[in-house]
Amino acid sequence: MAIEEIIRLSEVTKRYPMGETEFTALKNINLAFHKGEFAGLVGPSGSGKTTLLNIMGSLDVPTTGEAVVLGQHISKLSHKASAELRNRHLGFIFQVFNLLPVYTVYENVEFALLLQNMPAQERKKTVYEALDWVGLTALAHKKPDKLSGGEGQRVAIARAMVKRPAILLADEPTANLDAANAHLILQTMKRLNDELKTTFIFSTHDEKVMGYLGRIIHLRDGCIELDETIKNKPLQR
Amino acid sequence: MLRDKNRSLLPVLIVAIGVALTVFLSGYLRGVMDDVTDINARFETGHVKIMTRSYAENKDQLPVDLAILGVDSLRNSLKKQFPEMAWESRMRFGGILDVPDASRNSRGQGPVLGMALDFLTPRTKEPERMNIPNAMVRGRMPQRLGEILVGEDFAQKLKIKMGDQVTHFGSTMSGSLSFKNFVVTGTVRFGMAAMDRGTILVDIRDAQTMLDMPDGTSEILGYATESAYQDAQMQSIATMFNALQNPQDEFAPVMQTLKQQNNLGELIDYSAKMSGFYVFIFVMAMAVVLWNTGLLGGVRRYKEFGIRLALGEFKGHMYRSLLLESVVVGVVGSVIGLFIGLSGVYYLQAYGLDISGMMENSAMLIPSVIRAKITPDLFVIGFIPGLLATTLGAMLSGIGIFKRQTASLFKELEV
Incomplete structure (x- = not known):
């Protein structure tokens, strides 16, 4: 059975104005991701990793070329439609956990569902399910400032996963974590990838992350240098 | 919102203080002017x-x-x-x-x-x-x-x-x-x-x-x-009466309204204008203060707005939620300010402020005890600056939401 293609980038180029000249962040990128992939964009700073995440996350549009995410042409989406796409189908995890400090863990996770107008009972059940995935049910009513770094990033994962997105985009998710917590987070994400078939796409240059990836796309100067699929690679511990 | 004191307590306090001052000042001016009018009418000018x-x-x-x-x-x-x-x-x-x-x-x-x-x-x-x-x-x-x-x-x-x-x-x-x-x-x-x-x-x-x-x-x-005293009614009576008199006869009776005597018209009009001017100044000053509070809040909440955009919230929805917050702040602040302002007005209405020491050599017909006055419009007047200023402040500071570029969210949220 063919695996469903959920992202297709065709000849994607992204240029930014830089004074009187232009900086080309991505050059003619051709790339596809399929459902359930656990992939990473790897490369030095300025190689175009974040720009690529932005376009796949419907946060930016290509200057030329075509980006189709879940069947929707990113360039043609209105602000409202791209917000709707993010709200329903895309999850984001940032290097810094970016939890809202005045809300509890529960409320931080619930926030994404409030935007979907989910009924209260269903919302409560879904939030506790997401907290259970990351093992934080007991901390549901704690404020973010009472959490450790690892716990904070697990809340961020729960917040991104609670709406069961098709695609989860993570920008350097382990950069602020120690090795033990980084592995714990990555194991959690891999487990969710296996169980929910969510496509995970990382931007990283963390060796620990690379140890978990099933596909690594090497970027340099806005171009794909190497797109390698890693088969049966044992997980690093 | 309630848990974030910078979003609730601080703006509510600013609004409450502004509204209290507006209500108190309006009640004070109204009381003084009504007293001046009433005393002049009773002792000197009639209606x-x-x-x-x-x-x-x-x-x-x-x-x-x-x-x-x-x-x-x-x-x-x-x-x-x-x-x-x-x-x-x-x-x-x-x-x-x-x-x-x-x-x-x-x-x-x-x-x-x-x-x-x-x-x-x-x-x-x-x-x-x-x-x-x-x-x-x-x-x-x-x-x-x-x-x-x-x-x-x-x-x-x-x-x-x-x-x-x-x-x-x-x-x-x-x-x-x-x-x-x-x-x-x-x-x-x-x-x-x-x-x-x-x-x-x-x-x-x-x-x-x-x-x-x-x-x-x-x-x-x-x-x-x-x-x-109702100026329009008295004007009408005076006009009707004077129309029947001979304008050439220096001993013919002539009727003057209260406002036409002793420069009271100018004084009353000036007072009304000043009262409106004070309210306007308060609205503007508070709008600027709340705009700044909103801007500071916007800077402080920059990350929150970024997260909300990334989570897929519409900019319009976010802007409307800001305005709704401002309306809640405006109403709560106005109610508190109204209570404080009316308390002050009531105190000055009941006990007055004795200025007889300043009036010893005055020939003006002004009461020696200044009293404010609670009037029905005071219950409304505070809401004008209270709601207008908060909403105006939020509308101005919230414009930044629409200028926000989602393309830079990943970079912005890294720090």
């Missing part, structure tokens, strides 16, 4: 006043020789033409009051400003209108002709006792010297420098006899019986 054209032009000199004659028939026709008004004759006159000793020689004398009004007609409202029962310090009000009330300070200076006989020296309407004896039945103190300086009060009939003008009076004052 309308009728004088001869010549008297009106020289009224500061109290020219009794330019008084209105044929008062009884004029008052009767006024009562028929304007039944909604009460018409009262008043007279002002100058003179000297002499206080004799036991051997009938002069013990002391001083210049006095006389006011004649109707003390003796059954059910007369004039003493109450002039607040005389409350102003009585010693004795009683005149109950028959030949009795007089004297200012308390003047009485003390000349050591006047109740029952003493005093003599008023003045001039009649035709310019002859006039003398009349009175029995002092009481003393008064109005608490207004302009009214307490050498004041004597006698019945209008005594004044007419003394000044040799049996059917004359210097002024006829009109008061609306069912309401306070």
